[in-house]
Amino acid sequence: MNITNGLYIKKFLRRLIPSLFTLLGISLVSFMLMHLAPGDPASMMLDPKLSLQDKALLKHNLGLDQPLWTQYGHWLGHVLRGQWGYSYVSGKPVLRAIAERLPATMILSVSSLTLILMLTLPLGLWSGYRKDTGFDKTVTLLSFVGMAMPTFWLGLVLMLIFSLKLDWLPTSGFLEPGLETSSFWEQSVAIAQHLILPLMTILIGSLAGLTRYYRFETIGILTQDYIQAARARGLSETRILFKHALKNAMLPMVTLLGLMLPELVSGTFVIEYIFSWPGMGQLGISAVFARDYPVLMGMLMMSSVLIIVGNWLSDVAYRWVDPRIS
Amino acid sequence: MSLKVENLSVSFSSGGHTVTAVDHISFEIPDKTIVGLVGESGSGKSVTAMSVMQLLPPQAVLSGSILWKGQNIMGLSNTQLRSIRGSEMGLIFQNPLAALNPVFSVGNQMIETIVLHQNVSTARARDIAIELLQKVQIPDAALRLDHYPHQFSLGMCQRLMIAITLSMRPKLLIADEPTASLDVTVQAQILTLLNDLKEELDMSILLISHDLGVIAQNCDEMLVMYLGKLIEKGKPSELFKHPMHPYTQALIAAIPSPFSKRSEVTHVLKGDIPSPLHLPSGCRFHPRCPKAFALCSEKEPRLEPVCGREVACFLATEATSNSR
């Protein structure tokens, strides 16, 4: 028991340490980005009406006159102690400002990821299985179009059709102002209504690429001996496709999802912004406009952590699906 | 008559080239018999096996007919073939490692098959699977059931493949080199097992092998294939005693006996098997045949009955017509 625990810890560390280095690199990149930018963003937080002398004094007090490396060290020290600074806009501590946005982002990303997985698998499999039929051609055409459409524009068009013209769904937001105190059920329904459009937008954008990839994968897998062997055993085509081919096709998918994560994250940011979905992305993009540097730094670090953890999870998932890797 | 193959041809075309892997072959496998199929590598044995199961890839072009219990199964869809595959005809794949799905445990694949064909509960299927693994000499069967294909050696995979196929209790077993990577003792045990099961289940077997010894000991009938053609067929005892086709003669002469010297064995067949892309004119064997004469490069000999067997060689047919 102890030995296996030790092994797990060793494996864990072997993954953790490079990730920590990557995070350190990310912090360095983002810090330098903010501090080397023209207009010295770090000092922009100072009141422009201050006299030069006062400015210098304040800069000194804030440590802004020290060499960049020292500043970075200070900043890192604070970050490690959980002091990420305060938002210029709302005055809230950065970590709290981000944490407040977490639930909305989670609702959107978990539901979209689940649906992506649930839909691309059968779509890609079936389209690869029925290669060159009408179904396959339709799926291929749609995925090409889906990959080429700017996602934010798709969001606008959906908004135009379903909220402005048909008036079926709310244009944007999360929860109507009057509903904060109503029952959990009422709130859920309202949130779900607001969720539909952003969710659809993300789905159409990401389904396309993955389905297409999956189709290729399936076509390759279906020529394998073990598929023919399964046929030789008289297994049904459904079972062959949705058990034997599916699990094999899942292998690269897992890695791919991990690789797509950075794009997925920033794509979701823009969607959140367009639909005023009060998640991390909306916070991030508003912070871009407001030049809210502490929040931007926090967002960069946080989303990178999310991406690294996501990659990690996809790795674990890979090991879990592929018995050949122990 | 359980299986009757008539005029079967299979060709593959890719990038402007056409390879005819099997060329107008006909044979029968009566009930409760073991038919052996021999030939060099690339002669079309596996393609023949796969066509009987209708498992060739879509780019293969087939013609002729394959009658199973009187019904032509050529060109039936996968769904229509389901009732035949497995329960009626079982196939032991030549490459056992590739024929097992790498991401499911061996037990999973066995149990799935047993549940489908023997109509039993999963728990019962597991017991049956363990019994079968024991029968094919896999130690620690109960434990090994949960292992994945890559955790087995090639020889073990071959035995797993045999066990899975036998679990379906087919009426016709097509065994493509079932004992190729097994050592002699295990090989003997597996062949005994096949023979026992043949008796128990009234099974007939198409046994494909490089090993003429295996064919001689087990088969009731033997087919010799060269570059997609059947060139001689008959009872193994007679073929061994008195091979008529020079190719069969060469094959039999090439059987290594423990006491023969190396040099005696290897000189028998000169040259490599020609590329199926550029088939020789006339008799396909004539460039390598020690007894070839003018006619051989001009005309292709047909498979014709000669003294209780069939041979495709001018020498054999002429000799008999002369003696008549």
Next chain:
Amino acid sequence: MRRLPYLYILAVFILSFGMSFIPGLDATRFDPLLAGQPQAPSLHHPFGTDDLGRDVLVRSISGAKISLLVGIVSVVLSTVLGVSVGLLCGYFEGVTDAIIMRLVDVLMALPTLFLILIIQSLWKPSIWNVVIVIGLTSWMGTTRLVRAEVLSVKQRLFIISAKARGISTSRLVFKHMLPHTLSPVIVSATLGVGSAILTESVLSFLGLGVQPPYASWGNMLERSVPLMNEAPWMSIVPGVLITLTVLSLNVLSDHARAALNKKERVVS
């Protein structure tokens, strides 16, 4: 049907770059009589006008030039950067390689679009900044590709000949490496043009890319948002154009991949 994407791209090229030579077609010119009220498509303005009375068709064509320019130049930048860094890493290996590959890991773990947004907000947004930023944030994939290829070619050559025959490894690496890496690089570059055009459109849409009065598909979309209900053509025309352009480029890249695959199979 198969030629359609090629014809489309060609048409967009000719129209957008040829337009500058036709007098009277000015994307920034607006009709004071029409200003304030976007006009629906009509014979005179086939795609309608925007709220400043500017012709949407003329602006779209002029926007095409910017989109293609941004797409192509930034991909050239990222490909050159990616290939040279990849060559460097694969050729020298060792410490340089380790450090650069770590940097690649870091950059690949960043949400690229968000990073670009931040950089654009820090620096003054302009067309050239867009090009540079997209170029500098999208070379990592190419680098990994080229590096892996160089390493494998090196290993193969090492085993086969270099040592035995005393031929300089560097010459062989460059002679054999380029044809090998070229095809995946070409395929990923054509895909890259499409995705750069998409990125530019997001940036301009958020006001962080091409600035008015220059027209770009992205900033046309930005302008269309408040008027989406009254003047949907303002939003539909540029959106459809982006989609068609990226779609055609992706189809081109797909064809290139298929053709190169076939060639490779014949060669080997």
